[in-house]
Amino acid sequence: MNILHISDIHFGPYHWAADDKIVLDRLNAFPADIVLNSGDMTSDSLQGEFEQAGAFLAGLVCENVVSILGNHDKYSKRSHEMFRTHIYDGPFIQPKDTSLVKKKKLYISPKTARLNDYFTDVNFLRLFEIGGEKVLIVGVDTNLFQSDSGYVDWQILAALGDEIDKLIYDRALLLAHHSVLSTDEDPLINSKRLTDFILAQNIEATFCGHTHEVDILQVTDVINGGIFRQFMCGSLSSVNIPRDKNMFCTYENFGTSNEKITVTRIIPTADGIGFIETHLGE
Numbered sequence: 001m002n003i004l005h006i007s008d009i010h011f012g013p014y015h016w017a018a019d020d021k022i023v024l025d026r027l028n029a030f031p032a033d034i035v036l037n038s039g040d041m042t043s044d045s046l047q048g049e050f051e052q053a054g055a056f057l058a059g060l061v062c063e064n065v066v067s068i069l070g071n072h073d074k075y076s077k078r079s080h081e082m083f084r085t086h087i088y089d090g091p092f093i094q095p096k097d098t099s100l101v102k103k104k105k106l107y108i109s110p111k112t113a114r115l116n117d118y119f120t121d122v123n124f125l126r127l128f129e130i131g132g133e134k135v136l137i138v139g140v141d142t143n144l145f146q147s148d149s150g151y152v153d154w155q156i157l158a159a160l161g162d163e164i165d166k167l168i169y170d171r172a173l174l175l176a177h178h179s180v181l182s183t184d185e186d187p188l189i190n191s192k193r194l195t196d197f198i199l200a201q202n203i204e205a206t207f208c209g210h211t212h213e214v215d216i217l218q219v220t221d222v223i224n225g226g227i228f229r230q231f232m233c234g235s236l237s238s239v240n241i242p243r244d245k246n247m248f249c250t251y252e253n254f255g256t257s258n259e260k261i262t263v264t265r266i267i268p269t270a271d272g273i274g275f276i277e278t279h280l281g282e
């Protein structure tokens with residue numbers, strides 16, 4: 001399985017001025033079986049930004065593209081509806097018991113907004129057949145409404161767990177915007193809930209973004225056993241250069257002895273865009 005990982009595209013004012021077509025061509029040159037987009041497609045959750053993100057993602061030749069919301073994508077009361085319209089139209093997982101929900105603004109009050117859908121969280125399960133294997137992608141919305149910090153509701157995780165138990169699959173990967181292992185100043189504040197979920201569900205790896213830095217970690221549960229890796233990809237197209245070193249990551253033969261991880265830096269030049277590949281572990 002070949003995975004292409006992109007993150008933090010940030011259409012809107014945080015998006016750089018370089019030619020996205022050149023980046024798209026480079027992304028499409030990698031023979032991806034699946035593309036994982038770990039969120040922050042927009043700067044301010046505006047309709048036009050979601051439209052641009054949808055058009056960009058539609059330009060990927062890979063048929064299996066999975067995206068999750070980031071904190072910047074959840075600044076609007078209509079974020080979940082715009083995600084449905086321009087990125088992916090569910091079905092989304094509902095909390096197991098709504099009376100026990102702790103996440104703030106998981107539902108917007110019908111008294112304060114006129115919406116089609118008052119449930120704001122975007123969590124989903126998607127199964128793909130890749131190279132003879134059934135690969136389950138668990139999409140978890142770690143974002144709090146109109147906040148940069150993250151939070152996961154245990155009733156959502158409970159419902160996801162119940163649905164996962166009904167499925168037959170060979171491998172499970174998790175896609176979320178916030179890191180569960182290494183945090184910045186806007187962390188997933190109850191990351192232990194998600195870490196426990198990942199270990200309990202035997203999820204092989206998590207893919208995230210948010211910090212605009214590349215970072216790959218491996219965790220072992222010393223008491224109970226269990227192991228997983230976390231792949232954090234930097235921003236694809238941030239305007240904030242050189243602080244953000246724009247990049248994408250590719251994982252060839254993921255999880256096998258022939259695994260090859262490549263970080264491709266994307267650097268604006270006087271006459272276009274330069275790409276510098278680094279093969280990790282070589």
Ligand SMILES: [Fe+2]
Nearest residue numbers: 040070071210
């Ligand atoms: Fe973010």
